[in-house]
Amino acid sequence: MKSKKTVSTLGRRAALALALGSAWLAQAVQAAPWQPSKPIEFVVPAGTGGGADQMARFIQGMVAKHQLSPQPIVVVNKSGGAGAEGFLDVKNDKGNPHKLVITLSNLFTTPMATGVPFNWRDLTPVSMLALDQFVLWVHEDTPYKSAKDYFNAIKSQPANAFKMGGTGSKQEDQIITVMLEKAAGKKMIYIPYKGGGDVAVQLVGKHVDSTVNNPIEAESHWRSKQLRALCVFDDQRMPYPDKVTATQSWADLPTCASQGIPVSYLMLRGIFMAPGVTAEQTAFYLDLVAKLRQLPEWKEFMAKGAFRQTALQGEAFVDWLGKNEQMHRVLMKEAGFIAK
DSSP states (O other), X not given: OOOHHHHHHHHHHHHHHHHHHHHHHHHHHHHSOOOOSSOEEEEESSOTTSHHHHHHHHHHHXXXXXXXXXXXXXXXXXXXXXXXXXXXXXXXXXXXXTEEEEEOTHHHHHHHHHOOSOOGGGXXXXXXEEEEOOEEEXXXXXXXXXXXXXXXXXXXXXXXXXXXXXXXXXXXXXXXXXXXXXXXXXXXXXXXXXXXXXXXXXXXXXXXSEEOOOHHHHHHHHHTTSEEEEEESSSSOOSXXXXXXXXXXXXXXXXXXXXXXXXXXXXXXXXXXXXXXXXXXXXXXXXXXXXXXXXXXXXXXXXXXXXXXXXXXXXXXXXHHHHHHHHHHHHHHHHTOSOO
């Protein structure tokens, strides 16, 4: 039979071991990197079928396929008020690390055009995913074989003879349309639709004469010989040489400026979180994005959508956002789109 002293000593040792174990466990839990504990809502401040929606759903699929998150991503479209519905939803969910928003340049244009109480600084910037191009599109049946043909036709026709389809009002597509009008010296009829998918379908159906859709929004219709790509609104050609149609690749498209159309515009594709989240929570999504970029499927997606593969985060991203906000303020003011 053990002495009381031995039993007491064993009890103290057990208690000490339990205390040390609890302390170690607490430190381990505290040191463990943050991970989501419930499904992640991925807000798209635009309609279905457009470039932002396609990118969000691609990310959703890749995260699930490659098990990049312990919780699934759920895509939710909130396009009301030119995207204001989606932005305000995320802004008003302070401290929620289980909500993301994929951004377009309506991050800048929507508050300027509507006066809605929102600014990109109300959110937590995570990462620029890429910059999206804009392409001038016409129907394959039109007589315009080049952007120069198209531009000369606008200049030679009466005002409002051409219909331009685009996503939303006083947003990127209409900004480009206004720049085209100023360059041509002729007004056009701008017809807004809910998303880039709708815009492409309207051009296929010949309900408009042209569009300035993103590449990914019209790629399938170009491939099937229903639409014709005329030029890219960038200061350099796209670096994708693989053929999309039987005769053309993205790299074959000239810049619009080289065709006599002095217009250039790129659109943001980025990820933001709600305000008030922690650095550890932000770090999880930064790591997720880094893993996405390494996937062969990501590289294929970038090539298919002819994206400008620019990636920024941290102070460099914040600096870029500030400069582009000012650029859009100038463009919106020149177009007469600033809310009064």
